[in-house]
Amino acid sequence: MFERELLKGSLGxxxxxxxxxxxxxxxxxxxxxRALTDDVIxxxxxxxxxALHRLEKEGMIEGFWQRREDGVDRRYYRxxxxxxxxxxxxxxxxxxFSAAVSKVVSDAPSQ
Amino acid sequence: MHRPNDSYFAELEQExxxxxxxxxxxxxxxxxxxxxxxxxxxxxxxxxxxxxLPFQADxxxxxxxxxxxxxxxxxxxxxxxxxxxxxxxxxxIVLSFVFPWFDGNLLAFILGGTAAICSILSVVGxxxxxxxxxxxxxxxxxxxxxxxxxxxxxxxxSFYLIFxxxxxxxxxxxxxxx
Numbered sequence: 505m506f507e508r509e510l511l512k513g514s515l516g517x518x519x520x521x522x523x524x525x526x527x528x529x530x531x532x533x534x535x536x537x538r539a540l541t542d543d544v545i546x547x548x549x550x551x552x553x554x555a556l557h558r559l560e561k562e563g564m565i566e567g568f569w570q571r572r573e574d575g576v577d578r579r580y581y582r583x584x585x586x587x588x589x590x591x592x593x594x595x596x597x598x599x600x601f602s603a604a605v606s607k608v609v610s611d612a613p614s615q
Numbered sequence: 616m617h618r619p620n621d622s623y624f625a626e627l628e629q630e631x632x633x634x635x636x637x638x639x640x641x642x643x644x645x646x647x648x649x650x651x652x653x654x655x656x657x658x659x660x661x662x663x664x665x666x667x668l669p670f671q672a673d674x675x676x677x678x679x680x681x682x683x684x685x686x687x688x689x690x691x692x693x694x695x696x697x698x699x700x701x702x703x704x705x706x707x708i709v710l711s712f713v714f715p716w717f718d719g720n721l722l723a724f725i726l727g728g729t730a731a732i733c734s735i736l737s738v739v740g741x742x743x744x745x746x747x748x749x750x751x752x753x754x755x756x757x758x759x760x761x762x763x764x765x766x767x768x769x770x771x772x773s774f775y776l777i778f779x780x781x782x783x784x785x786x787x788x789x790x791x792x793x
Contacts, residue, residue: 530645531652549649553642554634574655578648 511545515555516564517598518545520583520591523565527580530556556581564590697741700753704741707734707760726763733759757783 522533533556534547559565564587569577583591634642708731715727733756740752761780 529652531649549646553645557638557642576648576651578652579645
């Protein structure tokens with residue numbers, strides 16, 4: 505299990521990166537994150553849905569309801585043009601940042 | 616069978632409690648769809664399926680209902696206070712126009728006019744969608760009305776001394792529900 509703050513900092517980036525591939529709904533997003541991270545990140549609904557709504561409020565993603573075959577509604581999310589621009593920028597930042605942190609954490613000589 | 620513990624619900628409750636009523640409504644609708652998906656997913660593992668189990672659904676439902684009920688109570692209370700404050704301010708507006716005519720001197724008209732402006736500011740403040748500016752307008756208006764009450768006693772009427780503090784009192788109650 506990760507520190508709450510550690511996950512919070514990168515959650516928005518992960519969600520935007522996922523819905524960039526096409527419209528996705530909450531359950532699928534959580535499942536994808538679990539699968540892609542080999543069950544390391546198990547997103548709780550209490551964190552997932554407020555985070556999606558925050559991104560929607562910021563205009564990064566947009567949500568829309570669609571009726572399933574069984575008649576139940578499902579809310580899908582897709583990335584917006586503004587979100588795409590922010591994602592491209594944050595993705596580049598993240599690569600540089602994570603590589604830099606890894607270097608310090610992994611290569612730092614232990615006392 | 617693994618069951619989500621209290622900390623799971625506490626975390627969910629905490630996250631949802633921090634949201635507005637409209638956001639919470641939207642998320643609750645999505646959560647219902649989420650559990651339907653989990654229950655219908657043949658590849659879902661135990662950790663996912665547990666959320667669809669009657670025990671969890673029941674426990675989860677009760678927790679959410681509690682949050683929901685208290686949020687609705689808060690919203691109703693807030694709305695009632697807004698209506699009461701509006702009624703008080705509206706009476707003050709009408710009386711501000713009527714009372715100076717009884718006295719007829721210039722001071723009474725100046726005080727009455729200022730009181731009317733203060734009361735209008737209060738009403739605008741109550742219903743303004745931008746909460747911070749709304750609160751500021753409301754407090755300025757109701758405080759102004761209270762202050763006008765002091766010189767108006769010697770001029771023509773003490774009614775502002777009643778309506779000003781009454782509006783301020785309503786504002787204090789309203790403040791608690793903001």
